[in-house]
Amino acid sequence: MKNDLSKAERTRQFIIETTAGIFNTKGYAGTSLSDLTEATGLTKGSIYGNFESKEEVALACFDYNLLKINRAVQQRLDQETSFHKKLLVYVQIYHSFTGSPFPEGGCPILNTAIDADDTNNLLKDKAAKAILAWKKRLIDLLRGGIAAGEFKTDVAPEQTALSMIALIEGGIMIAKVTNDPTSLVKILKTVELLITQIKT
Template sequence: MTKAEKTKEFIIAKAAPLFNKKGYAGTSMSDIMKATGLAKGGLYGNFESKDEIAALAFEYSYNQLKEDIGAKVRAKKTGVDKLLTIFQYYKNYTVSPPVDGGCPLMNTAIDADDAYPFLKKKARAALQEMLGSLQHILKKGIEEGSFRKDLNVKKEAELIFAQIEGGIMMAKVLDEVTVLNRLLDNLKYRMEEEYMKLP
């Protein structure tokens, strides 16, 4: 890695928590300068704009989350154990998030909406990847004979993801992590009572 590449990586690592906590509008170039200790010329010497930094900062935070949960899920062999690992991973998520500032996908999706199309595009790609991973796990459970063959994997993946993300949002707004944990328990119950009822 060249010196320039190391500097870019350093800037993104410092900027990522700022964008994840404060959003695009709430994060100024001055904030990034303060976090990195670099002058404005040092930032613009490595990046064309704040937009570029924000896009790469999202990728950095999202990849942190993806690698953290991915390592735990890959360590499990069966579809059932992989799904249970996901439910366990998000327990108490709002109290001790693995990524500084909480879920980067939810934060960026809400922040971007229609105001920042370049960020919305990044969030959409991440969402599709997450849903695809859930569908893959559900299909694995079906192939192994653990889940019903008639399970609609697309619909269930959407439901799982929506409940987890909705639970994170509710727990954060209410300052009550038990809301999220109850929803995760409900998902586990649904898996045991609905997915595993074999014909």
């Protein structure tokens, strides 16, 4: 049963995996240590043996949630060759925000951004960096597409990238709070429109 990871590293990972959805659902303030002990079956002693504080668990959980999504996106991006189709990957991935690769509670970037923006600076920073990295990836695809002659030269990459993110995240918020997934589908149609409009 030898594993590469030490017992502590495995427990640490186990805690992250089993509580990532709780933080994403209930928020940082709304998640208590007893939520963590209940979900993991571990005691406070064990959790504090592997993490310095509740905050450190929350930060690790965000990283974990984000990584899962980014990996799924990257994998889908690698399958597409044209810049146009690569952009459409985002429409497809976010078509459903429940289930893999999303944790319980929906998009962790959105949840953390709202949950932490006036409360926890470390979490806020992580959410901000995730948004900026996403924006950068989109801008690179847009610039690539322009350079490749796929997209018009008068495209405003930053505005387009930001608008895509806003539509997707706003759409998730609307669909979730109104309990109506078709709202998101309609909003993603607008993202598609945006992408189609810039084609040469």
